[in-house]
Amino acid sequence: MADEHGGELDTVMQESRLFPPPAEFSAGARIKSLEEYQQLWDRAAADPPKFWADIAQEELHWFEPFTEALRWNEPVAEWFVGGKTNACYNCVDKHVAEGRGDRVAIVWEGEPGDERTLTYAELQTEVSKCANALKSLGIGLGDVVSIYMPMTPELAIAMLACARIGAVHSVIFAGFSGEAIADRNNDAGAKLVITADGGWRRGKVLPLKETVDEALAKSPTVEHCLVLKRAGDAPNMQEGRDVWWHDVVDTASDECPAAPLDSETPLFILYTSGSTGKPKGIKHTSAGYTLYAKKTFEWVFDHRDDDVFWCTADCGWITGHSYVVYGPLAAGAKVLMYEGAPDHPAGDRFWDIVERRKVTVFYTAPTAIRAFIKWGDELVDKHDLSSLRILGTVGEGINPEAWMWYHKKVGGERCPIVDTWWQTETGGIMMSPLPGAIPTKPGSCTKPLPGVVPAIVDDHGQPVHPGHGGWLTITQPWPGMLRGIWGDMQRYQDVYWSRIPGKYLAGDNARCDQDGYYWIMGRIDDVLNVSGHRLSTIEIESALVSHPAVAEAAAVGRPHDLKGEAVAVFITLKDVDPSEELREELKHHVRKEIGALAQPEDIRFTGSLPKTRSGKIMRRLLKDIAAGREAVGDTTTLEDYTVLTRLRSGKE
Numbered sequence: 302m303a304d305e306h307g308g309e310l311d312t313v314m315q316e317s318r319l320f321p322p323p324a325e326f327s328a329g330a331r332i333k334s335l336e337e338y339q340q341l342w343d344r345a346a347a348d349p350p351k352f353w354a355d356i357a358q359e360e361l362h363w364f365e366p367f368t369e370a371l372r373w374n375e376p377v378a379e380w381f382v383g384g385k386t387n388a389c390y391n392c393v394d395k396h397v398a399e400g401r402g403d404r405v406a407i408v409w410e411g412e413p414g415d416e417r418t419l420t421y422a423e424l425q426t427e428v429s430k431c432a433n434a435l436k437s438l439g440i441g442l443g444d445v446v447s448i449y450m451p452m453t454p455e456l457a458i459a460m461l462a463c464a465r466i467g468a469v470h471s472v473i474f475a476g477f478s479g480e481a482i483a484d485r486n487n488d489a490g491a492k493l494v495i496t497a498d499g500g501w502r503r504g505k506v507l508p509l510k511e512t513v514d515e516a517l518a519k520s521p522t523v524e525h526c527l528v529l530k531r532a533g534d535a536p537n538m539q540e541g542r543d544v545w546w547h548d549v550v551d552t553a554s555d556e557c558p559a560a561p562l563d564s565e566t567p568l569f570i571l572y573t574s575g576s577t578g579k580p581k582g583i584k585h586t587s588a589g590y591t592l593y594a595k596k597t598f599e600w601v602f603d604h605r606d607d608d609v610f611w612c613t614a615d616c617g618w619i620t621g622h623s624y625v626v627y628g629p630l631a632a633g634a635k636v637l638m639y640e641g642a643p644d645h646p647a648g649d650r651f652w653d654i655v656e657r658r659k660v661t662v663f664y665t666a667p668t669a670i671r672a673f674i675k676w677g678d679e680l681v682d683k684h685d686l687s688s689l690r691i692l693g694t695v696g697e698g699i700n701p702e703a704w705m706w707y708h709k710k711v712g713g714e715r716c717p718i719v720d721t722w723w724q725t726e727t728g729g730i731m732m733s734p735l736p737g738a739i740p741t742k743p744g745s746c747t748k749p750l751p752g753v754v755p756a757i758v759d760d761h762g763q764p765v766h767p768g769h770g771g772w773l774t775i776t777q778p779w780p781g782m783l784r785g786i787w788g789d790m791q792r793y794q795d796v797y798w799s800r801i802p803g804k805y806l807a808g809d810n811a812r813c814d815q816d817g818y819y820w821i822m823g824r825i826d827d828v829l830n831v832s833g834h835r836l837s838t839i840e841i842e843s844a845l846v847s848h849p850a851v852a853e854a855a856a857v858g859r860p861h862d863l864k865g866e867a868v869a870v871f872i873t874l875k876d877v878d879p880s881e882e883l884r885e886e887l888k889h890h891v892r893k894e895i896g897a898l899a900q901p902e903d904i905r906f907t908g909s910l911p912k913t914r915s916g917k918i919m920r921r922l923l924k925d926i927a928a929g930r931e932a933v934g935d936t937t938t939l940e941d942y943t944v945l946t947r948l949r950s951g952k953e
């Protein structure tokens with residue numbers, strides 16, 4: 302039965318297959334057995350601040366040591382109080398200082414096939430130059446820099462350069478619209494935007510600077526725009542405002558020591574969708590986030606010196622922040638970075654990269670795996686993937702069939718799969734198998750990492766019985782947790798810390814089985830998960846009603862083979878007749894307001910929307926209709942039954 306939030310609490314997946322880690326894998330792993338994991342977890346849970354403080358002392362560089370592990374004033378956390386460190390120093394300079402400067406940090410491949418390799422020493426030079434260029438553009442401690450770039454080494458360099466001088470980066474995924482960029486610039490008060498003339502995607506150039514120009518017309522706080530020449534386009538460059546990367550970065554001095562910063566200095570803002578129309582600027586800070594990204598990277602991907610690690614996420618999302626940049630670089634790993642699409646020039650581009658670059662750890666999203674399955678086994682079969690030793694997934698649940706395909710076809714039945722559950726807000730992975738220690742069950746993110754203490758509760762905050770579904774909460778602060786919503790601490794308190802007193806409310810439904818394995822069952826709020834990306838229904842609705850023809854709009858998710866969920870919208874029109882042209886125009890309108898990722902798959906025009914007597918749109922019913930299911934939920938509060946009949950018969 303569906304509960305009031307649309308979660309299918311009791312109809313849970315029954316999956317009993319168990320895949321223990323191969324014995325020889327466990328023998329060489331960092332954490333070698335379930336017992337070893339359990340001991341570590343128990344020790345951490347007994348005193349999380351002490352557990353994290355020991356790791357922080359040992360594994361981060363401190364210009365000045367911290368004096369207190371955690372100062373907790375719910376919901377405000379301060380980790381490693383009194384300490385001075387620098388995220389960029391930990392990701393770059395520390396390795397150079399410790400004699401590992403010649404190790405490869407980033408191996409990059411552009412979509413057209415160009416490539417670049419940067420050692421840690423070279424990365425230090427590039428980052429220092431970029432940091433000096435930022436300073437010359439008036440950027441300093443606490444200033445916000447928006448970054449709207451293709452997946453090039455310069456994107457990582459720009460992020461690290463901000464971190465080096467205590468500026469706060471706000472990376473905006475390069476698929477967002479000019480409107481969306483302007484909203485984010487204005488919310489954060491950004492002083493600088495870093496972009497490129499373009500980026501390659503499926504053989505075409507995305508005109509990034511052009512989109513930024515639209516945003517800059519509405520971004521009064523932005524003083525300069527720094528532009529990387531990537532695609533060879535000749536964008537408009539506004540005199541006095543816009544400067545080329547090759548003019549100011551390439552010519553800058555490479556002497557720029559990393560600034561010693563207080564542990565809680567803001568490191569970045571990353572906007573994500575919540576249950577209201579306005580995206581939330583999730584705030585992360587220097588010491589705790591860096592430590593958490595590093596340690597979770599090492600545990601979950603069982604990091605070894607000879608690994609070639611490839612996380613396919615774009616740096617526009619948290620996965621790219623934590624597992625392309627901060628986590629692996631803080632661990633001194635060799636990171637592969639790829640600019641373009643998985644199907645360019647053909648559907649085996651990823652497998653071709655894995656084979657040529659001898660990738661050992663591969664981390665991607667279920668939506669990509671579903672696409673690979675559709676494109677056909679022969680594309681995988683023709684490549685030698687024997688370098689792989691661990692596979693990972695993130696962003697949404699993976700269904701057991703896709704898991705089995707990944708295991709057999711990509712992993713050759715020898716690579717443990719780490720299904721990692723976490724969020725923009727958590728900063729790093731919270732629940733995941735440790736590949737040498739925890740037997741996996743297809744579709745489960747298995748167990749919490751050491752130092753993470755979850756609880757599944759009902760809507761009164763009471764723990765549910767084992768095996769039952771409920772709201773997923775985290776009961777202890779952890780170093781990677783968000784420190785707030787940029788400029789809106791009240792909303793931070795309201796969204797995450799008010800419904801269930803004393804616990805962090807993640808926003809997901811989950812169930813824990815008799816073996817202590819967690820199963821994530823979808824959101825409790827109006828957040829959609831389209832191809833692993835978070836979208837708020839209200840954000841899409843607001844975009845639609847800003848069009849002059851639209852009276853009312855309701856957006857819901859419906860199951861989609863490749864995307865997981867697709868956006869379906871129901872629309873009532875003002876004095877206009879529905880038409881195919883209008884449908885296309887509205888799709889285009891959403892692209893323009895938010896970005897291509899939010900474009901509705903279906904638009905249905907209707908005379909009225911189903912509402913409760915108190916006037917709330919009954920999304921649950923619309924969800925059923927969009928999915929082609931009989932509306933099975935409770936309709937007793939529906940104000941006008943005929944609406945439902947008419948919607949179902951598709952007559953309007």
Ligand code: WTA
Nearest residue numbers: 695696697698720721722723724725809821
């Ligand atoms: C969902 C991405 C099931 C979940 C790192 C969460 C998952 C939201 C998983 C966060 C997983 C993420 N299994 N669901 N392994 N990983 N999710 O902020 O609903 O983009 O709340 O962070 O994605 O999405 P976000």
